[in-house]
Amino acid sequence: MFRQASRLLARTTTPWRRSRAFSSDVPATPAQDSSFIESWSKVIPNLDPPKTPSSFMTPRPATPSAIPSKLTVNFVLPYASELSAKEVDMVIVPATTGQMGVLPGHVPTIAELKPGILSVHEGNDVTKYFLSSGFALIHANSVADIIAVEAVPVDRLDPALVQKGLADFTQKLGSATTDLEKAEAQIGVDVHSAMNSAITG
Amino acid sequence: MASNAAVPFWRAAGMTYITYSNICANLVRNCLKEPYKTEALSREKVHFSISKWTDGKPEKPTIRSDSPEE
Secondary structure (H helix, E strand, O other): OOOOHHHHHHHHHHHHOOOOOOOOOOOOOOOOOHHHHHHHHHHOOOOOOOOOHHHHOOOOOOOOOOOOOOEEEEEEOOOOEEEEEEEEOEEEEEEOOEEEEEOOOOOOEEEEEOOEEEEEEEOOEEEEEEEOOEEEEEOOOOEEEEEEOOEEEHHHEOHHHHHHHHHHHHHHHHHOOOHHHHHHHHHHHHHHHHHHHHHHO | OOOOOOOOHHHHOOOOHHHHHHHHHHHHHHOEOHHHHHHHHHHOOOEEEEOOEEOOEEOOOEEEEOOOOO
16 A cells, blocks of 8 residues: 555646646757657668658757747848847847837747838847848747848938839829729838838938 | 738738738839849849640740840
């Protein structure tokens, strides 16, 4: 009877632990596919198992139990990777719901971005890029993936062209007839006024 | 179930997100200062050839590209 006592005691302490994990707790991805390797070694024990695609990928970092001190940012464009696993203190992304500051330990979020300025804060340095549109994915392990179609440093925008574009599209918005034309003109006005405030602000 | 989610104006006008995103990117590229603007526009040039098929055989391909002179 006493042999079971330790097992019974251990069982009564389990109810305070979560019986189901949160869906946002992401485990670290293993560097090897363990179930494949087990079944391979049962069938063909003499040969080494081949590498699977998951062993070529860098594994996803695990969600740490304490909030990390730095945010890891991956900022990518279709033609280039601007920032790749860079450790920063904070980024401010232009989400459709407003400027959103992301610090390490931010809740996992998927945010659609509007045309605006992305600023990356590292110590005392701030780097600003103007994004055309895109998405920001913030994961539980303090990794932020920011993807945009076009991103340029603000000093590469030409103020004269921006003003001209703004005037053109404001005029097109006034004279647009179909829904599609109105939408295109509205997009033009939005993007150009965002560029304008990026240059002046 | 009526769509009571606030749809963005471009989706209400029948445009998809990709179209919207590409239009925004083109507008930004057109407002760049000079050396960057030509780099960006040359990077985004598209050049492809299409051949239509009839009766299981391809016809002569046509070459299409962004710039009209080719």
